[in-house]
């Protein structure tokens with residue numbers, strides 16, 4: 443069955459958000475008298491949504507769990523800072539607009555399926571001029587579960603009236619790949635994002651969204 447719709451990840455896939463995310467995380471750390479962390483370190487903490495990022499950024503540990511009261515204060519501080527610096531440097535990656543134009547021209551429905559909170563996701567898409575491409579935007583807090591749970595992708599399929607095997611997930615992390623596997627959807631991974639995905643099995647590794655266009659054209663059956 444051919445591909446009928448695309449679910450796109452946001453951070454590290456459509457938008458290069460890391461400088462603004464890192465600034466907000468470091469501003470939060472400064473509020474708690476914690477020293478600044480390198481952007482590359484904070485980049486390795488992104489992918490599992492804001493609550494996880496705040497745990498990791500406060501503890502400087504991938505598996506860290508901040509004390510619940512500290513975490514709650516950290517989330518409030520992070521939100522306040524990120525709201526302010528949301529789109530200071532954030533830009534679409536090269537090839538994103540060309541790729542979205544081409545995918546849309548193929549008649550595909552497009553969705554954003556991100557673990558980022560919705561309150562930041564839609565404004566970022568609007569401020570970077572990408573919002574008009576999407577029929578559906580799901581944040582990490584839009585449903586009861588987020589990636590790698592299959593629910594956001596299955597919800598997207600239900601909204602579009604399509605089968606999971608015809609929804610192509612395009613992302614930059616194991617959260618995206620695992621969500622696709624769990625939903626029974628095919629998946630392409632971008633190499634330029636926030637995780638080294640070279641060792642992750644999927645339907646293909648690409649360097650630009652433009653490369654996804656050929657993949658879709660050639661995809662007769664991926665299930």
Ligand SMILES: O=C(O)COP(=O)(O)O
Nearest residue numbers: 452453489491556557558
């Ligand atoms: O908010 C995150 O941690 C990651 O967001 P993403 O799902 O768009 O990569």
Ligand SMILES: [Mg+2]
Nearest residue numbers: 451453454614
């Ligand atoms: Mg991502």
